Amino acid sequence: MEKKLTRKEREKQRRRFDILEAAEIIFAEKGFDRTTVEDIAAHSEFAVGTLYNLFSGKEQLYNSLIEIRSKQMSAEVNAVLDKTKGPLEMVRAYVNAKIKLFTKYQYFVCLYSRERLGDRFINHDLWRETIAPLYNGVLSRLVDAIRAGVSQGIFRNDIDPEDIVIALEGLTDGFVYAWLENPDTFPFEEKEQSMIDFFISGALAK
Amino acid sequence: MEKKLTRKEREKQRRRFDILEAAEIIFAEKGFDRTTVEDIAAHSEFAVGTLYNLFSGKEQLYNSLIEIRSKQMSAEVNAVLDKTKGPLEMVRAYVNAKIKLFTKYQYFVCLYSRERLGDRFINHDLWRETIAPLYNGVLSRLVDAIRAGVSQGIFRNDIDPEDIVIALEGLTDGFVYAWLENPDTFPFEEKEQSMIDFFISGALAK
């Protein structure tokens, strides 16, 4: 029950989408507050007024973007996780997918990382009701996997599985930040092995 | 050659400092752009005009704050690292100090984390010339320690020491983020052991 759109409607969606893509790049570069609607208009090659025909305002435009991308990314991660069999394999697949998806959605990752602590995220309905559940959904699959791995004797049992996931997420984000601060020179894609090795057995020599 | 200030000068410094402390809380809460000068004035119990007698503008006020706090924090971390003897001890001390200092300077940590990817940081002289060197100074002490540890056979030699430091920094920041997103309920101070255990030997069971 999706395809019930007229051609007009589809064209409208396409225009919307084009604007969101242009906006994404500017938001990633300058953040929400320093991005002007005129900026977005110029880059999407529409007039300001046209943006207001297609979105009810700057904030709503931004929210649409966040919502679409969050859904895309979480769907793609979940699809990857679905295919894994054991806990350790899931972690490996997660790290691999994170690198691939973050590279694919670089602009969104950048704007998200920039604003995740801001009140546009933390205090917003969209965040609480839509984005956070998606994100937590992924995280709790990881927690479950770690927990299962603990039962099976794969993962250590002296650290809370939730903490292990925080560590995994933080550790990988460390590389993400290093990359975002230096997108052109930091070889993010090559760090998969370092991340997994470190996750598996830490820093100490054997 | 410091104490050459008249009482007037000292009082001026004190007023400046009080304003910076009020500003810090608001900047941490709302970020630079959504913080108004009137906000800062109201919270510091001065009039707007008075802020402009003491600082040349909003940006300069913000920069003073960043500079002061960065110097304080890096001085305190360095003092801790100075006292350590072996590489592993340095890592332990670093994690411990990070928890203590981040708790002590919570507001600053919050505003810094919020804006570290913004262009106010990345493209600014203050950042490039003052803050980044301080931060990199600490990080390179850690890299040196890891490198020494590798020679001594303490740390593994199959991950680049720089990557190990990125992992350490990311891993600990993971807990910082979890805490900043939920300052009242996440028991950040209790996570020292998890962080260190994970750093030392990763997630796998022995």
Add this chain to the structure above:
DNA sequence: ATATATTATGAATTATCATTCATTATAAGC
């Protein structure tokens, strides 16, 4: 081809703030 409906446009309007500065209050010197 003409009339009608839909969509795009950007100049004008409005709102929000940073900054200034003429005025008032406070402190210092005599």
Add this chain to the structure above:
DNA sequence: GCTTATAATGAATGATAATTCATAATATAT
């Protein structure tokens, strides 16, 4: 206490940027 210097004040100014809307352009229907 009176005069002068120093500091504080907040209403007025100016700049920037979100939003609106009357008009122009384009598409659709007849």
